[in-house]
Amino acid sequence: MGEPKPGAPTLRVAKIKDGTVIDHITAGRALLVLKILGITGREGFIVTVAMNVPSKKMGKKDIVKIEGRVLSPDEVNKIALVAPRATINIIRDYEVVEKRRVKLPRTIRNIVRCVNPACITNDREPIEPVFYVVSEEPLKLKCHYCGRIMEQHDILACLFSEG
Numbered sequence: 159m160g161e162p163k164p165g166a167p168t169l170r171v172a173k174i175k176d177g178t179v180i181d182h183i184t185a186g187r188a189l190l191v192l193k194i195l196g197i198t199g200r201e202g203f204i205v206t207v208a209m210n211v212p213s214k215k216m217g218k219k220d221i222v223k224i225e226g227r228v229l230s231p232d233e234v235n236k237i238a239l240v241a242p243r244a245t246i247n248i249i250r251d252y253e254v255v256e257k258r259r260v261k262l263p264r265t266i267r268n269i270v271r272c273v274n275p276a277c278i279t280n281d282r283e284p285i286e287p288v289f290y291v292v293s294e295e296p297l298k299l300k301c302h303y304c305g306r307i308m309e310q311h312d313i314l315a316c317l318f319s320e321g
Contacts, residue, residue, distance in 0.1 A: 171206055178229050179247040179254075180237065185210050188220035190240040190317050194269060195224075205228055207223065216243070226257055236269060238262035239313065242294065262294050270299070270316045272305040293306040 183191055188207045192198075197205060204225035213219040220241075234246050238260040248256040264288040272279050279301070281289045288302035297310040308316075 173252050174225045174249050175252055176224050177225040177227050177249055181245045182243050183220035183241040185218035185220055187240045188222050191237055194236050218316055235261050235263040262291055264291055270313050272301045272306055272307055273312045274304050277304040279303055
């Protein structure tokens with residue numbers, strides 16, 4: 159590791175002309191951010207993912223760059239489920255024109271499923287899972303239908319396991 163040898167090529171991620179840069183993502187969670195945004199790679203726009211990048215503030219962090227797409231306020235807020243310290247940079251003509259922090263919404267819809275197997279959302283009924291934020295740090299969500307409290311490890315396991 160350390161500094162590259164003199165004359166050694168330096169790998170750099172190119173700036174994007176227009177789009178969104180999601181910075182300060184909790185290390186190892188960039189793929190979950192892509193999942194929350196519904197990005198599969200088949201949409202046609204360029205997506206750059208950097209994981210476990212050195213960070214003075216966080217030790218390590220992930221970064222996601224999405225060329226040609228600006229996130230909705232709702233999408234930005236949902237990112238807080240897995241990256242509560244993330245910042246969103248809106249880029250136009252290679253310049254940051256807006257920078258904001260994510261904020262966890264009070265109600266989470268259709269992102270995670272309830273861990274209670276008896277919950278109506280896990281039945282064959284087409285019911286959208288709805289959760290209320292009980293606590294942000296540590297993250298705890300309460301199911302609207304059955305009242306089950308899901309803790310962060312349950313939420314992350316659910317996000318990782320869903321296809």
